[in-house]
Amino acid sequence: xxxxxxxxxxxxxxxxxxxxxxxxxxxxxxxxxxxxxxxxxxxxxxxxxxxxxxxxxxxxxxxxxxxxxxxxxxxxxxxxxxxxxxxxxxxxxxxxxxxxxxxxxxxxxxxxxxxxxxxxxxxxxxxxxxxxxxxxxxxxxxxxxxxxxxxxxxxxxxxxxxxxxxxxxxxxxxxxxxxxxxxxxxxxxxxxxxxxxxxxxxxxxxxxxxxxxxxxxxxxxxxxxxxxxxxxxxxxxxxxxxxxxxxxxxx
Numbered sequence: 001x002x003x004x005x006x007x008x009x010x011x012x013x014x015x016x017x018x019x020x021x022x023x024x025x026x027x028x029x030x031x032x033x034x035x036x037x038x039x040x041x042x043x044x045x046x047x048x049x050x051x052x053x054x055x056x057x058x059x060x061x062x063x064x065x066x067x068x069x070x071x072x073x074x075x076x077x078x079x080x081x082x083x084x085x086x087x088x089x090x091x092x093x094x095x096x097x098x099x100x101x102x103x104x105x106x107x108x109x110x111x112x113x114x115x116x117x118x119x120x121x122x123x124x125x126x127x128x129x130x131x132x133x134x135x136x137x138x139x140x141x142x143x144x145x146x147x148x149x150x151x152x153x154x155x156x157x158x159x160x161x162x163x164x165x166x167x168x169x170x171x172x173x174x175x176x177x178x179x180x181x182x183x184x185x186x187x188x189x190x191x192x193x194x195x196x197x198x199x200x201x202x203x204x205x206x207x208x209x210x211x212x213x214x215x216x217x218x219x220x221x222x223x224x225x226x227x228x229x230x231x232x233x234x235x236x237x238x239x240x241x242x243x244x245x246x247x248x249x250x251x
Contacts, residue, residue: 056106069158070230079141093162098181122137153194158195178242183198214229
């Protein structure tokens, strides 16, 4: 069952798709297009369970919609479940799987956005200090070292690629890692959805430069682009990327 693509919906042909932890359904009813998201209860997010419906006046007795993958609209703070250390002067390529969202567009001239549905309920968190920071999502996840193999991603996740260089004189403890999801481009490869690679230059605590290149992964140089960045940033963006357990004010 394909999750992504263009679908025709009528009163006789509803569309139902599993999207990670949620169930997505689209149907026509008395001239209305109804988007339903069924989120089961979970131990990590019991407040988010339930069924949500949005009703749209449809342009006719049937509607054509496109369901596309998208990365979350905020940074994702990874609580690294397998913490590791990067020695001074070392460079490492990393990968981590992050949940994707489903963007549902009406195939009208304006490509009206009907809904964005998260495949996993992510807990909100604050990333930064008491006086300077940003809203983000919290995700406990395993971070893998990447040698030759990337992925594969599941249908409702994307592999995010990172290249970290420790230019400081101290050991970099990787226990929390912020992924700038809105800056990434998403590509469709034979191994699933994969982002462009973020080059992260660490020069000391609270001093990190990030460059996200918008280029396909090296193993799939002709992979089609399925989502452009939500936000654009200049090269050498300075932003908090790593934090340690002792920095309790960050969470």
